[in-house]
Amino acid sequence: MAVHKKILAIGDHEEDFYLLKKDLSPEYDIVRAKNTQQGLDIFAKHEDALAAIMLDFGTAMADEYAFLQTIRAEHSTLPLLVLAKNKDAELTALTLGATDFICKPYQPAIVHQRLKNLLLLHERAALRNTTEHDTLTHLYNKETFFAKARSLLDTHAEQQYALICIDIEHFKLVNDLYGVAQGDAVLRHVAKALRQQLKTFHGIAARLRSDLFALCLPLRPSLKEDLTQFAAATLKEYPLDMKLVLKIGIYPIEDSSLPIDVMCDRAQMAISLIKGKFNQSCASYNDSLRRILLEEQEILNSMHESLSKKQISVYFQPKVDLYSLKIIGAEALARWHHPVMGAISPSRFIPIFEKNGFISTMDEFIWEETCRLIRLWLDAGLPVVPVSMNVSRVDTYNPNLCNILNALVKKYSIPYELLNLEVTESAYVEHPEQVIAAVSALRTLGFRVEMDDFGSGYSSLNMLKDIPVDVLKIDLRFLRGAEETERGLRILASVVRMAKWIALPVIAEGVEKKEEVDFLRSIGCNSAQGFFFARPMPEQEFRQYLRNKAAPQERYESVLDVPRTFLWSDKEESCFIFNMLPSAAALIEYDGNHVELLRVNKTMIEQIHIQGFPSTEWSNFIEEYIQKAYWGAVHAALHTAAEKRCTEKVCCHLQTKAKTMWVRLNFFCISQEINKTLFTMTVENLE
Numbered sequence: 170m171a172v173h174k175k176i177l178a179i180g181d182h183e184e185d186f187y188l189l190k191k192d193l194s195p196e197y198d199i200v201r202a203k204n205t206q207q208g209l210d211i212f213a214k215h216e217d218a219l220a221a222i223m224l225d226f227g228t229a230m231a232d233e234y235a236f237l238q239t240i241r242a243e244h245s246t247l248p249l250l251v252l253a254k255n256k257d258a259e260l261t262a263l264t265l266g267a268t269d270f271i272c273k274p275y276q277p278a279i280v281h282q283r284l285k286n287l288l289l290l291h292e293r294a295a296l297r298n299t300t301e302h303d304t305l306t307h308l309y310n311k312e313t314f315f316a317k318a319r320s321l322l323d324t325h326a327e328q329q330y331a332l333i334c335i336d337i338e339h340f341k342l343v344n345d346l347y348g349v350a351q352g353d354a355v356l357r358h359v360a361k362a363l364r365q366q367l368k369t370f371h372g373i374a375a376r377l378r379s380d381l382f383a384l385c386l387p388l389r390p391s392l393k394e395d396l397t398q399f400a401a402a403t404l405k406e407y408p409l410d411m412k413l414v415l416k417i418g419i420y421p422i423e424d425s426s427l428p429i430d431v432m433c434d435r436a437q438m439a440i441s442l443i444k445g446k447f448n449q450s451c452a453s454y455n456d457s458l459r460r461i462l463l464e465e466q467e468i469l470n471s472m473h474e475s476l477s478k479k480q481i482s483v484y485f486q487p488k489v490d491l492y493s494l495k496i497i498g499a500e501a502l503a504r505w506h507h508p509v510m511g512a513i514s515p516s517r518f519i520p521i522f523e524k525n526g527f528i529s530t531m532d533e534f535i536w537e538e539t540c541r542l543i544r545l546w547l548d549a550g551l552p553v554v555p556v557s558m559n560v561s562r563v564d565t566y567n568p569n570l571c572n573i574l575n576a577l578v579k580k581y582s583i584p585y586e587l588l589n590l591e592v593t594e595s596a597y598v599e600h601p602e603q604v605i606a607a608v609s610a611l612r613t614l615g616f617r618v619e620m621d622d623f624g625s626g627y628s629s630l631n632m633l634k635d636i637p638v639d640v641l642k643i644d645l646r647f648l649r650g651a652e653e654t655e656r657g658l659r660i661l662a663s664v665v666r667m668a669k670w671i672a673l674p675v676i677a678e679g680v681e682k683k684e685e686v687d688f689l690r691s692i693g694c695n696s697a698q699g700f701f702f703a704r705p706m707p708e709q710e711f712r713q714y715l716r717n718k719a720a721p722q723e724r725y726e727s728v729l730d731v732p733r734t735f736l737w738s739d740k741e742e743s744c745f746i747f748n749m750l751p752s753a754a755a756l757i758e759y760d761g762n763h764v765e766l767l768r769v770n771k772t773m774i775e776q777i778h779i780q781g782f783p784s785t786e787w788s789n790f791i792e793e794y795i796q797k798a799y800w801g802a803v804h805a806a807l808h809t810a811a812e813k814r815c816t817e818k819v820c821c822h823l824q825t826k827a828k829t830m831w832v833r834l835n836f837f838c839i840s841q842e843i844n845k846t847l848f849t850m851t852v853e854n855l856e
């Protein structure tokens with residue numbers, strides 16, 4: 170059965186409706202609304218199912234005019250045929266958006282034919298519309314936008330334009346969390362706001378793909394300000410639990426002969442400047458971006474020649490054992506000495522190589538150089554340490570990865586133990602299956618694999634237990650925010666502790682300060698790499714390092730390491746001696762306010778009747794045990810001991826469960842960390 174087109178007929182005149190229906194119903198499905206309000210309800214619910222609207226004007230006409238206005242404000246393009254007794258209404262009706270006007274009394278056959286014509290025209294226009302417009306938002310699609318923008322620029326050469334791209338930050342999350350229908354609704358909302366803006370902006374708008382919109386508008390001084398306001402207003406009140414933010418990139422068109430897609434790229438580059446910056450929603454493509462682009466082009470132009478001329482070479486940075494301070498390994502790092510641009514940092518060229526695929530060629534070169542040099546060192550009888558080589562995320566896609574590395578090991582006869590591989594954590598997070606498969610195969614061959622830059626890719630420790638990896642590398646630089654240092658270090662301590670639970674060794678990289686070394690040792694992290702010990706160095710220099718392996722420790726001298734490790738140790742002899750001390754002794758930590766007991770000996774427990782851990786007595790020793798009159802003196806003694814790194818004594822009344830004792834407390838500073846100082850405390854009974 171053929172499906173009839175649905176016509177919404179609005180009007181309260183029974184006779185007219187009967188006549189109309191009689192004439193049209195063999196061909197159309199007539200849905201009736203007795204008044205404009207009913208008509209609006211049906212329109213709101215079934216707009217997509219309707220083919221046209223026929224509106225019978227009553228005598229007052231105000232409601233009918235309002236109806237026309239509402240329908241057109243909703244951007245409906247439905248054919249709208251008005252039937253009216255009053256010829257005077259014709260101009261107003263047409264102005265407000267009626268498609269056609271027929272005066273009563275009318276001949277049904279004429280109404281029929283006019284309706285048919287309107288539907289035909291509308292269908293043709295709709296057909297053109299679907300090829301020119303994005304079906305979801307009804308904005309131009311990419312192809313139309315490119316063509317229209319080109320013709321705009323060509324025909325208005327005297328006017329300067331801007332190409333603007335708009336992106337909804339974290340839009341993918343909307344689809345993931347709330348479903349595609351909600352995602353579509355957000356896109357339609359933005360499109361509607363854009364259409365509204367075009368009334369004042371005078372230009373063209375499109376949805377290029379997914380959540381990427383584009384505008385081509387005349388450039389004017391207030392454009393950036395206006396767009397910032399637009400970004401702030403558009404999604405501010407949008408009813409969704411998550412906060413949605415628009416990011417806008419502006420490319421002021423200087424050279425209108427550039428292809429439109431290049432202009433769009435530039436506007437998107439401007440967006441990339443402000444991605445993730447919560448207080449900035451709008452950025453322009455500017456000189457610094459242009460410089461970056463030119464530099465990128467130079468990098469691309471010269472990479473092949475540079476590699477073949479060995480302007481790209483391998484440097485080595487030692488890894489150090491924090492207890493023996495011996496070199497336990499090294500990392501091979503690429504260095505580029507460009508004939509024109511000078512030294513280019515890997516963090517600049519590696520991402521470009523990863524984008525264009527050249528990274529695989531460069532990595533193979535670095536791996537081969539590393540193997541060749543290890544062979545040289547072995548032949549020279551040097552005490553060679555394991556060297557780790559970086560494996561880019563792109564390499565993990567190469568089905569030949571294992572063969573390539575294996576062939577190198579064979580070619581240079583290198584024991585597998587001397588080659589470690591570093592795979593960045595974010596690669597694991599982005600493509601877990603791929604990377605897990607590649608890494609498993611490498612480990613089966615005999616390579617140790619280190620997870621590089623742990624903490625930068627947001628994998629969880631829980632995930633680690635299922636991931637094949639031998640070592641975690643944590644970069645202290647990720648934890649070093651301006652005010653967040655202490656927090657970062659606490660996170661580091663927890664990660665090290667948890668990694669121990671799953672028997673995963675941790676190496677800290679980016680270690681720059683002596684305090685960091687002390688801290689790492691205090692939390693049981695045994696190996697480190699960083700400028701504090703040595704910067705990455707060329708092969709000749711590194712050879713020297715290998716030769717006199719003692720070099721790095723000359724720079725490091727910790728405060729009383731021996732007692733510290735000794736006191737913390739759980740080895741039997743340390744426990745024995747600690748417990749056999751004739752006086753009450755404790756290991757305490759002081760943060761400027763509170764003294765926390767970390768470890769107490771037997772005599773201390775017997776003398777002051779300390780409760781079992783955990784209790785407030787452990788974390789609040791001063792308040793719990795010392796009479797208030799002496800608090801000031803005890804704090805002063807602790808401060809002086811910490812400052813002068815000496816022993817300080819203070820006499821006070823100690824209040825135990827059983828009695829009050831007159832004692833002397835001796836504080837001896839062992840080490841200082843961020844905001845915390847470690848002491849031994851002995852308690853002498855003076856009575």
Ligand code: C2E
Pocket residue numbers: 486501502503504514515516519528532535559560561591593621622644646678679680681698699700701705
């Ligand atoms: P990465 O693998 O995490 O390498 C460690 C980076 O930290 C190196 O940067 C090193 O010079 C730097 N570094 C070491 N100690 C310190 C320190 O104490 N303070 C500071 N601020 N930095 C320190 P580099 O050499 O610039 O390399 C950056 C990244 O580029 C590397 O990070 C690695 O992801 C990549 N990369 C370097 N060489 C290669 C390579 O041959 N192949 C691949 N695929 N990637 C490489």
Ligand code: MG
Pocket residue numbers: 500559591621
């Ligand atoms: Mg690395």
Ligand code: MG
Pocket residue numbers: 621622642644678
């Ligand atoms: Mg790293």
